[in-house]
Amino acid sequence: MSRRLARETALQVLFQRDLTKEPLIIAEEVKRWADEFVVPEPSRGFAQELVEGTIDHQNEIDQTISSYAQDWSINRMAKVDRNVMRLATYEILFRSDIPGRVSLNEAIELAKRFGGEESAKFVNGILDRIVDSNLKAEKKGEL
Incomplete structure (x- = not known):
């Protein structure tokens, strides 16, 4: 597969x-x-x-992305970037069978392939914080 x-x-x-x-x-x-x-x-x-x-889970996903995207509303983001992050955030928050770092790396590759010049950096910056926060919550037993 x-x-x-x-x-x-x-x-x-x-x-x-x-x-x-x-x-x-x-x-x-x-x-x-x-x-x-x-x-x-x-x-x-x-x-x-x-x-x-x-x-x-789009509402929760969008709220999560927005909370980590300092000074960026979800509607101002490029459509490719926004949807790459939605997809990865879904995996990070709701798919325990996929390690968060794998979802992050795959999102960066998607952003490089389909996004603009700065997409990979932008996506990485936001998703990295989501992954770190999710890992901390898992360690505390919050998830």
Whole structure:
């Protein structure tokens, strides 16, 4: 299974949803983008889980990102950066099967590939604080 391809697929679906503001049939959109990226079948389920989880928890995710993005409102962020961080924050907060540092590193790679010149640095700065905070909370037994 290629989790990187699954994340790229999930990012495309989330970006499209953010751009068009249209309600999407997630399974159809995941299939469409997975076909475009030639994503193997086992990875498609992971992509769909990521999209559904990110959308289901978007309010909490956006609040978390906003609380760590000093002087940046979520709506002022570039759409790619915002959706890369939403995807990674979902993984960090809600997917205990994925180490936070893995989610952070994957997000940086997505930002490099799909974002602007400063995207990777911007995404890293915010997500690194979210990962650190989450790790501290886990150690204290708060999660």
